[in-house]
Amino acid sequence: MFYLSLIEHTLQLPPYLFNRPLDEAITEQLKSLFLDKVIANLGLCISVYDIRSIKGGFVFPGEGSSTYTVEFRLIMFRPFVGEVIVAKLKECDARGLRLSLGFFEDIYVPEVHLPTKSHFECYPNNRNRGRWIWNFGGAAQSEEPQDEEPQFVIDGSDRIKFRVHSVSYPSIPLEQPEDAKPFAPMLIIGTLDSDGLGPVSWWEEAEMLEEES
Amino acid sequence: MKIKEANAGPLTNFEVLDFLRSRGASKDPNKIMTSIAPSESKVFDYLVDSAACNQTKEHINEFLEKCNNYRLAKAEILNIINLRPSTLVEIDPIIEKPDKRFGQDQLEELVNTVVEVLPEPPSQKDAEQGNNADEPKATNKKNMDENAAETQTTDQENMDEDDDELIDEGQIGQDEEIEQMEDQ
Numbered sequence: 001m002f003y004l005s006l007i008e009h010t011l012q013l014p015p016y017l018f019n020r021p022l023d024e025a026i027t028e029q030l031k032s033l034f035l036d037k038v039i040a041n042l043g044l045c046i047s048v049y050d051i052r053s054i055k056g057g058f059v060f061p062g063e064g065s066s067t068y069t070v071e072f073r074l075i076m077f078r079p080f081v082g083e084v085i086v087a088k089l090k091e092c093d094a095r096g097l098r099l100s101l102g103f104f105e106d107i108y109v110p111e112v113h114l115p116t117k118s119h120f121e122c123y124p125n126n127r128n129r130g131r132w133i134w135n136f137g138g139a140a141q142s143e144e145p146q147d148e149e150p151q152f153v154i155d156g157s158d159r160i161k162f163r164v165h166s167v168s169y170p171s172i173p174l175e176q177p178e179d180a181k182p183f184a185p186m187l188i189i190g191t192l193d194s195d196g197l198g199p200v201s202w203w204e205e206a207e208m209l210e211e212e213s
Numbered sequence: 214m215k216i217k218e219a220n221a222g223p224l225t226n227f228e229v230l231d232f233l234r235s236r237g238a239s240k241d242p243n244k245i246m247t248s249i250a251p252s253e254s255k256v257f258d259y260l261v262d263s264a265a266c267n268q269t270k271e272h273i274n275e276f277l278e279k280c281n282n283y284r285l286a287k288a289e290i291l292n293i294i295n296l297r298p299s300t301l302v303e304i305d306p307i308i309e310k311p312d313k314r315f316g317q318d319q320l321e322e323l324v325n326t327v328v329e330v331l332p333e334p335p336s337q338k339d340a341e342q343g344n345n346a347d348e349p350k351a352t353n354k355k356n357m358d359e360n361a362a363e364t365q366t367t368d369q370e371n372m373d374e375d376d377d378e379l380i381d382e383g384q385i386g387q388d389e390e391i392e393q394m395e396d397q
Contacts (some may be wrong), residue, residue, distance in 0.1 A: 001295060035250050036250070194306045
């Protein structure tokens, strides 16, 4: 889930940081540059891990800042394909789920990656909102009364385990329609279609049933 | 910016949590304001609730040693440490082709090792119980509020009645005045 990445960057240290110890000032400046930002193919920057080397310190003519070349390591959030991560439900609509980790919220589970034989149930008063229900072993959903089958509902009450299906870094769009969603520089597509994935409580219940039997 | 090494080593959730703690992250809201950035504190909040919260270096080293007995990929070991699967069904999605590579017994043994070596996170059930313990108080409070609201409404009603009387008196007064005017 988290990786270290070694990066070299030439940065300008503004004069207001001159009174602080050099490494502290540079860490401060690196944080303001990289923290909470996505670097394409590296992931989301979580924090500055350490500084390996600081070179330079030259003040170019006509500038108040000194320029350093710094080699440092960043903690990056970059899930690998196949990794299982615990998240929380953020939104759900007819197209699928959107999950959140708190610090990262662009995780989508499209309809095809939900457990097989899931269906979406709209709330009566609002067509865009609803919840996903997994019909466990329920091939004949319409023929049998639903009460007899255990129903597995995906709702926001507990944590959801998903497996990373793909991670993509879309390029910045040149022009965006006004009502478009905010641009997401890193997208994770997840899947719930496997044993042991989905809301944590589903499998705790199954475990308890097994123990009883 | 020059990327010298995209992958300079993976970190477990515990290591990131440990790093953030060393930077002064804590659950205390006052401390967070001063020492770490808001985005970092969000990561901290996520990790504190995960299985990593009680782990220590010793736990992880011990687990890594025991993992040598099994032919697990590094990514799988990392994932197991991060999630601490305590049942067979939980470990199943983490390991690729578990049926082909391991027998049922071996998997159970692995799960047992995980449960033994890695410390148990404060489970959700405990948290729920905690919440349940809090709930009666909350309901009491609610009742109190309702009572308070009731008394307020009754007061208001009384006030309204008083007003009505006043108005009635006023009307009477007016009527009398009108009568007097008519008399004149």
